[in-house]
Structures are given as C-alpha cells and as structure tokens.
Amino acid sequence: MNVDATDHSERPLRADARRNRERILAAARTVFARQGGDAQIDDVARAAGVGVGTVYRHFPHKDALIGELVSQKFRGFADNAERALEVEDPWEAFAGLLRTNAEFCAGDVGVQQALARGPAAWQYAAAELDRLRDTTRRLIERAQKAGVMRADFAVEDIPMLMCGLSSTMGVPGYDWRRHLEIMISGLRAAP
C-alpha cells in the first residue's frame, strides 16, 4: 500500500493543486473534529469548496486523508516531547508532556476517534510515532532513575493511557482532565 500520499519524488504541485490540498486538509480537520471518524468524504469536499474527485486526486482513499491528519498530529506530539527534554525537573518534564499532549489532543477529538477506530491510519504516522516513542522513553528513564516514577511503568503504557483518555474526551460535559490527573498520580513512585 502506498503510505505516502504526498509523493515528494515528483515535481512540485501546481499552484492551484497546492492550494486545494491545503484547503482539503483544513476542511478535513474541521469536519472530523465535529463529526468524528465516520464523517463522509463528501462533507469534507463540500467544506473545502471542492469536488470529491479533487479530494481523491490528493488522497487515494479515505484512510490516506485521515492518515495525513494523524501524521501531522503526531509530529506535534513528538515536537512537544523533544521540548519536554529541556525541562529540568524529571517529573515535571514527563507529567507536563502528558498534560500538553492531552490538551493538544482535546483540540480535535475527531481525529482521535478516527485514530482509535481503525489501525489502518496509524501506519501513516509510523515515523513520527517512532520519534515520539524514543523521546518519551528517555523522559521515562530519567524520571525512574530519579526515583520519582513507579519502576514498572513503560513506554508501551503511554498509547494505552492516551487511548483511554481520548475515548473519554468525546463525552460531552465530562472533565477528562480529572481522569488525566488520576492517572498521573498513579504514575508517581510509591513511597
């Protein structure tokens, strides 16, 4: 399966094509954020002021479109993680990252839901995911070495944790931040 919809090997996109591509992505963000992962391509196209055909010209199928959004999102996560490495306090660096990324998630629950639905979209973000994982691992090791985090916690737990969290973000009127704080408290080293 072609994982990269952008196809950098070709000559640069024509001006109108690039413009439309951006419009489509922006529209997709909005539409998925509002309607969740089962929003229709037609809706995205309409919101972008573009025909369905144009959407499919840029993204061979729905997953590719969602994949691109997911990828962008993970790029953000990974960037945040790298910034967190510069925070002095090992615990604050880690907990802060969780909070920041959670907040970053909450912006568009739609993408999160879409992501939770099918694993197909994940592969598009593989590279960013690796970067995020590596950085986070370092944050965790640092905190554990400092003795402020429970020793049995591992990077693999993060996706689960965020997955759980994000599934609660969709519930209207629920304060997911409390849920997050509960989990964060659970991560502190037992005395």
Next chain:
Amino acid sequence: MNVDATDHSERPLRADARRNRERILAAARTVFARQGGDAQIDDVARAAGVGVGTVYRHFPHKDALIGELVSQKFRGFADNAERALEVEDPWEAFAGLLRTNAEFCAGDVGVQQALARGPAAWQYAAAELDRLRDTTRRLIERAQKAGVMRADFAVEDIPMLMCGLSSTMGVPGYDWRRHLEIMISGLRAAP
C-alpha cells in the same frame, strides 16, 4: 423506541422460539467477542444455525440485539457491586470491584467495543446501569469517609475509567491489568 425486546406482556414463547432466542444470544456473544461491534447480523444468524429473519423476529434491529447483551453484562456488573458491599475493608471492597468487573469485561471485549461505539445500545441497560451506579456510589462514599480514597473522585469517573480501560483490552499482547493498577493507585487518598 421500544427498549424491551423481550416483551413480557405476551404469552410465553413457543418452545422452538425460546430455544432459538437463546441460541441467537449465545452466538451473538461469540461473534461480537471475536469480530467486535461491526460483526454482521448474517454472521450471528449463521453461527446460531438460524436464518436472518429469525434474528429479526426476536430483535427488531441490531441495536436491540447488542442492547440485550449489554444489559446482561451490566446485570453482572451490578450484581458484583452488590456483593462488594459486603466486603469489610472499604478500600478493598472498591478496588476489588474494579478488578472483578474489569476481569468480567475482558471476557468479551467485543461487547465492550460495541458499547463504546454507539450510545444507542446503552439505553437498553439503563435500569441495570442505575443499580450499578447507586451501589458504586455507596462504595465510594464509604471509602472516602474512611479517608482511603481521594476526595475528588466521583461515580461519574467510573464509566470513563472503564471506558478507557476497555479500549486497551482490545490491543493484543498488551497487559491491561497494569493499566488498571496504575489507575487504582491514582485513586488512593494522597497522604
């Protein structure tokens, strides 16, 4: 919408009908457990050795079938909660219930996923849900009064917590029990 598919007001089901109803439910449990919420009615029918028409005779639509499964599941949750009230130690009573019900969930992730998907199925379990909520509230108050649970935790957090947890149960090879223990630690009263 008709919430009760069993329709107790009518005369008892004919012997073959009752038999088929049970078969369908059993098959549905298996099929949904294996394939998740988007398993098809046709699959359920085939697994039950029955025609689709028969499934629809007993359950007016897919949601009603899922609803019945969900309802049964919640009856189990609520029963467990009532048993937990008899445990002496307030903390163990509560934490134990979480563990028990989580384990009970893990049995058929399919139903959990189906449940997480659409809110339509929830209404079928409304009565059991109320019973579960009331009992759990008492467990929480007891633990908080004893000073062993953080004071800002509320019954409303439980569904979120379980929702998050169940969304990780579907991931093959992941130890969701660790996730649960992390959350449980997060609930203990801060010293």
Next chain:
DNA sequence: GACGATACGGAACCGTGGCTCCGGTTGTCA
C-alpha cells in the same frame, strides 16, 4: 390427527458511502 397460530428461512430490497470516470477548466512554459 387435524387445524390455527406461531415461528422459520433466506432471497431480495434499499439506503449509504467510498470511489471512479471523463468532459471541461486552468496554470505554466515557450
């Protein structure tokens, strides 16, 4: 054992939504 009520089976219907196709338009380069 006969008869009416009840239940069964599964082919077919139909709405939905992803995706394609092609005639028309627009950007780019000489």
Next chain:
DNA sequence: TGACAACCGGAGCCACGGTTCCGTATCGTC
C-alpha cells in the same frame, strides 16, 4: 498568446450490510 499537461467537478457506479417479506415448516391444543 498558444498549446499542452495537470487539475477540477460531480454525476453515477458498485459493494456492503441492515431490514423486510412471504411461502413453508413446526408447535400446541382440541
């Protein structure tokens, strides 16, 4: 400015899956 390649739009195609319909089989009662 002309010509061609790249791109656009959206009607329509098609597969999928929930639901219906009705001729046939089975149950329970007299």
